[in-house]
Amino acid sequence: METTETGNTRHAPESVDFPRIISVDDHTVEPPTVWSDRLPKKYLDSGPRIVRAPLKEMSFLGGKFAPVMGAPGDDGPIGDWWIYEDLHRPLTRLDTAVGYDRDEIKLEVITYEQMRKGSYDVPSRLADMDVNHVQSALCFPTFPRFCGQTFTEAPDRELGLLSVRAYNDWMVDEWCGPEAHGRLIPLTLVPLWDAELAAAEVRRNAARGVRAVAFSEIPPHLGLPSIHGDDWDPFLAACAETGTVIAMHIGSSSKMPSTSADAPPAVGSTITFANCCFSMVDWLMSGKFERFPGLKIMYAEGQIGWIPYILERADVVWEENRGWGGVADKVRKPPSEYFAEHVFGCFFDDAFGLKNLDSIGLANVLYETDYPHSDSTWPKSREVGEAQMGHLDARTVERIVRGNAIELLGLTEAGLWRPA
Incomplete structure (x- = not known):
């Protein structure tokens, strides 16, 4: 299988044994007009919009991303930047790295023309999914960040709420609209600063057939309440009542794990699982x-x-220390039993985990491809899966690669999403 620089593809023969993949973690790079097409006119100058500008400086150390936009006419590489209130956030090669040699992937600003079109264009995305033996995909956002932190951190709550709803409308009606033929699965956002508003947004989208919502892995890192109190209960109740899965991506607490302020990104990249x-x-x-x-x-x-x-x-800990550990009155059975009934782990390259599948639980494991990020196994997700799952029987592989996702996300038997 080969991919040309223009994005045209030449297909390799498909495996008759490995199931068509349902990826539960891919990403979309939002097109420039997502918010300008949907926000009221009075917010067009403060809502999210794209400008092309030079980069003055940029660093990514200790888990912190720090870009500085230059003024028109300044020297420096040119990139497309999202502007939202006082936020200046560039598109970078790490947002969309597929199609580039691993050693060529650097932290640099880019324009839409410099990224693979499948990052933001539905027909091109479907074509890249075909190349990769992927049938369906659930996509996390880019500019809003993985659970909508961008809108949570902005001071104008009215604009933030409208921006969350605009994103969700684009996600459901356009990204996962008729042109996607059920192959793109909607994942929506909520206004994290208000649990009642979040619950209402969950129910609004559930009425449209949405069965997944993004959330923070560690809300206190965002200045929000932890899940140990009652603050989130309206949101949790809405998710439970509508069958909406709470999807938490690494980095959704805006604090990637690291060891020191000067640790290179490779340190954090190795231990990204820590927050999970x-x-x-x-x-x-x-x-x-x-x-x-x-x-x-x-x-x-x-x-x-x-x-x-x-x-x-x-x-x-539950067995030996629950008396003084503060959980005896609310955690009524071993935590591993709750895991089996409620928690799902997602992987794209984890041979060790697959060798210990019996200790995790077949029903609790989902497959992903991470398109279009630098860690992505595209365009060889099938080959990676075949290599790592070669010791498993066909039924087990089918459950991991697609069956569990179909059940969890309420897809059709064919693995497609259908609006309500």
């Missing part, structure tokens, strides 16, 4: 799965190899 690990323990010890039996959560791009030990340790 902390988050999962939070949920298992929160008592929320007792209060909301229909609740389901999933961890995107967190991988799965770390899960067995954490479950073992959580069970030991």
